[in-house]
Amino acid sequence: MRIGLENQYENYEIDIEINNEKMNPASKTFWPIVAAVGLGVGFLGYCVYFDRKRRSAPEFREKLKAKRKKQKQRPGSSNENFAINSNDPDEMRRYFLEQIQRGEDCLSRGDLDNGVDHLAKAIAVCSQPQSLMSLFQQTLPPELFQEIIMRLPRVAPSLLGTSSSPFGGATISEPDLE
Numbered sequence: 001m002r003i004g005l006e007n008q009y010e011n012y013e014i015d016i017e018i019n020n021e022k023m024n025p026a027s028k029t030f031w032p033i034v035a036a037v038g039l040g041v042g043f044l045g046y047c048v049y050f051d052r053k054r055r056s057a058p059e060f061r062e063k064l065k066a067k068r069k070k071q072k073q074r075p076g077s078s079n080e081n082f083a084i085n086s087n088d089p090d091e092m093r094r095y096f097l098e099q100i101q102r103g104e105d106c107l108s109r110g111d112l113d114n115g116v117d118h119l120a121k122a123i124a125v126c127s128q129p130q131s132l133m134s135l136f137q138q139t140l141p142p143e144l145f146q147e148i149i150m151r152l153p154r155v156a157p158s159l160l161g162t163s164s165s166p167f168g169g170a171t172i173s174e175p176d177l178e
Contacts (some may be wrong), residue, residue, distance in 0.1 A: 084125060084159055096125050107144075116147045117155070123148065124156040 054060055084095055099122035104161050106115030119136065126132045 092125050092127075096122050099125070112144065112147075116144060116151060120148050120151040120155045120158055123152060124159050 076167060084091065099118045102116045103122060104117035105114070106118060123129050123132055123136075133148075140148075
């Protein structure tokens, strides 16, 4: 910072040097910085204004309550104790892929119980369950794989609406998988 005084009758000369560049209103970097700060403050003001406007709307609270009720009802109905039409291959494929995705999502979030449940449902509706189980045996930790095997007898009959196994009447024992 340099402040210069020529003499007592002349104007004061004030120069501020930052990184060997003078910062004055005519500088090339001064106005873009001012514009960026102004845009940022304007955007934040815009967000705050419309958020308050949205929250103060009378129907906002009603919509929020309705949305929360739907979310509370959804986990209770996700047990899916309905029978799947095993004659419709598109429905079976869609359900299989959905259960695999849900299982992966639950496992990645750390929700092991629901993840194992979804993967067991996927095995129950899979057209080639042995190959899927061998894939799971190779990729999942042994504890999770054992839990899937334990859940299969409970999950399969409820999904298909019958007491028959999706494995063509064959029972799966642990030595068959290794």
